Amino acid sequence: MDMKVIQDDGEVAHVVLDGRFDIQGAQEVDSRFDELAKSSKVLIVDLAKVSFLASLGIRTLMLSAKTLIRNGGELAVCGASESVEKVLRTTGFNEVAGIYPDYESAARTLRERLGAFSTKKA
Incomplete structure (x- = not known):
């Protein structure tokens, strides 16, 4: 799994994932997600290039969401395929974190909610 941080200014981290978010993919990115969740105010994860999402991938996202929530x-x-979004909703992920069609709508909504950052991409 390839993980690229496009923007990380201490407030917002925009992360783009590419590949299968299965056991191997989760192991490859788990520690980086943990670091970003502890150092950022907002984490927007682009799943447009994620072809498969397994339970360990959901666990990584869920733990990051809970860390961020604890820290305010x-x-x-964003960008999840129909099948990936269905998995997220089935597991109740949408009760812990937002699911958006694209980065811009996620950034706009979170900016309004948290007033923390610009929608510009680095």
């Missing part, structure tokens, strides 16, 4: 922040995902 928020996690959102």
